Amino acid sequence: MTQILPPLPIDIVLPDLKAALASHGRAVLQAPPGAGKTTRVPLALLPQITGTILMLEPRRLAARSAAEHMAGLLGETAGETIGYRMRGESVVSRATRVEVVTEGILTRMLQSDPGLDGVGAVIFDEFHERSLNADLGLALVWEVRAALRPDLAVLVMSATLDAAPVAALMDDAPLITAEGRAFPVETRWLDRAPPKAQRFDAAAADLVAQAVAETSGGVLVFLPGEGEIRRVQSALASRIPDDCTLHPLFGAMPFAAQRAAIAPARTGRKIVLATAIAETSLTIEDIRVVVDCGRARRARFDPGAGMSRLVTEAVTRAEAEQRRGRAGRVAPGICYRMWTRAAEGALPAFPPPEIAAADLAGLSLELALWGSAEGLAFLTPPPDIALTEARALLRDLGALGDAGRITDHGRAMAALPLHPRLAHMLIVVGRDAAPLAALLAERDPLRGAPVDLSLRLAALADPKGFAARHPYTANPAVIDRAKAEVRRLARLSPASARRETATGAPHSPAEMLALAYPDRIGQRRKGDVARYILSGGKGAVMEDADPLAGARLIIAADLDGDAREARIRLALEISEAQIRRLYADRICWADVCEWSRRDRRVVARSRETLGALILDDRIWRDVPQDAVARAATEGVRDLGLPLTPAAQRFLSRVRLVDGQRAEGQGADLPDMSDDALMAGLEEWLTPHLTACKTAEDIRKLDLTDALRARLTWDQMQVLDRLAPPHFTTPLGRKVPIDYSLEVPEIALRLQEMFGTTTHPTIGPARLPLRITLLSPAGRPVQVTTDVPGFWANSYADVRKDMRGAYPRHPWPEDPTQADPTLRAKPRGT
Incomplete structure (x- = not known):
């Protein structure tokens, strides 16, 4: 009725x-x-x-x-x-x-x-x-x-x-x-932020105790997760009145316990310590007071690492408003917020949509099964990078074909209510994989235990026997949920599953795990006890003291998602033979010739690999010269360009001419700036590196010929005309021009310039050449960019000083009429 x-x-x-x-x-x-x-x-x-x-x-x-x-x-x-x-x-x-x-x-x-x-x-x-x-x-x-x-x-x-x-x-x-809410709610903020030294759990317990003392009626406390709920529950046990009862409320609890948390209190007051589960369309009886501790826990997926991690963040204003509304469901209420009123303005407006931050493997599989994602009306489109990573995983699991279409195997995976990784494992192995899938779908039942997943399997198989043999305490609620899930998954397991390996032996738990996580097969790094490289290319690490640390090969089932080096939370040891049985078709030999930054030399190896793992490593003999050259090119990137004085002079000439193009006077020459040269190494330098195998070989290399080869014949003619490599003196002697300075410069004996009435210039802009005039002993006596001006003004004073010091050398009164010379007068003349 x-x-x-x-x-x-x-x-x-x-x-x-x-x-x-x-x-x-x-x-x-x-x-x-x-x-x-x-x-x-x-x-x-x-x-x-x-x-x-x-x-x-x-x-x-x-x-x-x-x-x-x-x-x-x-x-x-x-x-x-x-x-x-x-x-x-x-x-x-x-x-x-x-x-x-x-x-x-x-x-x-x-x-x-x-x-x-x-x-x-x-x-x-x-x-x-x-x-x-x-x-x-x-x-x-x-x-x-x-x-x-x-x-x-x-x-x-x-x-x-x-x-x-x-x-x-x-x-x-x-x-x-719809305007308004059922009942008004008063909001109370902190006068000042909790001390930084105070633990979050302690601050939360203090605020809850204050709210209980100042109000009447049921209290709903929002905390980020089960761990915080348990700790705050423990801290409050001795601080609340006898007529108050504490009820935790989180998603992983048995339904009977959840029902008890939301049911009316039979006597006294009820204090419910809840996660965000209580934000939803859920009326918790008797609640008059909300204590919002200001934290929310969210899953964040890193597509680059292919991993998700839970992060605890500040609550958003929308979430805070939703929580506040719980206090006014059945009567006027009060909301305590564990932050100051001034801090509220800094809170983000809304939480990020899950599609923007989650693992999209399941979504990608559903879209492939649907047929096409084109035209679907997503309020927030799934990020392209995350979708690409998800589709790569699905191809790795055999759910998608080369064209991106779903396979029959992918359809079978989509029919199972599991993450695609676990669905793939269950389909391949069958009901024997149900315990492992159930554990991986649940939270860890052995908090604080070593990472070895076999401990969890043992606790699931025989909880009492496990407790007798091991010092770790299993969470009974998690074990019970996992057992129920095992039964359900066993019923869903396909009858056609392949329950044994190609050799006829049943799949071991490690082999099952490797089927679900082909990208997380880990190989211990040389010289490190507990650092691993994963087959997908990422790094991972576990505690040095963990019993599994030191294992050569592992499968990492749960990682914290750190993009730099993920911490391993659950794993199993696996043998190379087991890996070869599972992935023989993916293991291949590859010849690798590369530059070793550590050894500063070209290293050539033949390697047997599975993804980023190296299962066998041998010397590669008779390496082709082009492979050596390509590796040495990376050596140049590591060491920098080895510029000899000749190569540096050539570059200075090119840069002088090319740099004056902005003034409309230069010539169109290749860009030979440092950045351009390094960016185009493969084009101009690699062919000249076939004999370079060590850092010493590279440092000895003269790049002049390789740099000259970048210019056509016509460009070389322009360069030699506008920025010649040397200056020809009146005696016909060629003196190298130094282009490394701001103004190109030469140095020569003063007498060699006798008879010069026009100052030499250089470059498209006809820059005066800076000339250092030397005494007969090779010492500078004058630096000038105007030789005719020097003859007319300063030469007379120089002549007075030099005649006494060098009497056997000519010092004519009019140097413009004298013949250039490098000779001295015979003795006695």
Whole structure:
């Protein structure tokens, strides 16, 4: 029997919402926390929607709670008019009109029945969370609506999202806004930030204790993760009144414990320590107070490293507002924020959408199964780099063919509710891989234990025996969930799976893991106990004291995602024989001739490789000269250009002529700046390096001929004319010109310039050549850029000084009329 429902803010806009869906078939509903949209909207739409209403919820607890609450409003139990479906659990019947489903369920429904036969409306609840599955689901539903089901109603509901872009994405869908919240909430900030020396857990416990002392009613505390929840719970145990009970609430808890956390307190006050699971469309009974500790934990995927890691970040303003709204769900409330009011302005506005920061392997597989991602309406398009990395992994796993189309193996992988890595492993190995897949899909049951994954397998297989043999404590809840998952995966395992290797032996756990992580086969680096190079090319490290450290070959199943050198959290040791059995078709010999920065020489090796791993390494004899030259080219990049004085003079000449082109006086010569020369080494220098194998060989190399070869014959004629390599004296002697200075310069005996009445010039701009005039003993007596001026002005004084010092040498009164000479007068004359 339907109950008489108490009024909620959403009730005011329900007529407008129903009218918008009736006229447009689409709408965006923006309603603040506590407005009642999750439970009121589906019930309000029941009379006008033909067929089933699907409502997506981001979390299992929210989906189950919403369905049970709506069923209760109708005087029914879940499974009648209102039902729910999620992975591993389905409570629906033929009478079910509203199905509350977790987001991944919609994708599976669309892939198996793109027309969504029998579905009249799809509601995306809590879309502001911007989960990957929600974004994908909306994109697929929107394409289905355009191509197959124009009658399909689509409604997006959000509490804090900037709804205008979503409405625009949905062809300018009507935007309905519900104003106000059920009850007012007072916000209290810190007077000053907690001391930097104070631990986060201690500061959180202090604020919770203060909130309990200053208020009445249930308290909801937002913390980033299970670890913080456990530590704050421990810190509060002796600091709260006896009538208060503490309830943790996080996604990995058994449902019975989750239900206890959200149920009304039987006596006294309830304090719920929760993760972001409590931000969603979930009403926790008796809550009057929210303590927001200001942190959120998110997954970040590094496409370059091919790894995800959890990071703890400051909460966004949208998340803070969503959390604050929990305090006003059932009565006026108070929200304590563990930051100052001044610090609030520095918080980011919205959390990043998951599609922009997550591992896209699963998304890429779904898109390949769908057929094409072209034209799909993503509110945030998936990043190209992350998609490229994801598709490379899928090709490595055999899910995609060379053309990027999904293979039969890929279709089988997509049918399994697992990450593509684990789905591939389960398909190849069969039910024997179920325990390993279940463990990898769950959180680590042995926190603080060594990285060896075999310890976890042992704890899963025999928890009591493991506890008797090992000092590590297994988390019973995680073990129980993993056992249930093992049973489920065993049922899903394909009957055609290959349960043994090519040799007839069953797959070992290490071989199973290598099937799932072909890019994370690790080889210990020479000289390091616990540093590894992974087959995908990335680096990884574990603690030196870990029992697995020192193993030559490992498989890394879990890494922290550090882009520089990821820390290994779970791994198994594997033998080379096992690797060869699995990946014989990928192991190949390659001849490598390269420059060794460490040895400063060309190293030529024949190597047997698997990705970035070197399984065998031998000397490569009879190396082709062109391979040596290419490696030596890298040596030049390492050492720098070996410029002899002759090569430097040649470069100075070219740069002088080429540098004056801006003035319209230079010539069109090749760019021989340092940057241009280094960028084009392969073009002009590599052919001259065939005999260079060491740093000493490179340093001895005269580059003059190689540099001259860059100029054509005509360009050389221009260069020799405009910037000749030498100056021809009046006696016909050739004196090298030094172009390394700002002004080209020569030095010669003063007497050799007798008879010169025009100063020599150089370059396109006819720059005066700087001449250092020397005494008969080779000492400078004058530096000039105007020889005629020197003869007319300073020569007389120089002549007075030089005649006494060098009487046997000519010092004519008029040097312009004298013949040049290098001779001295005979003795006695």
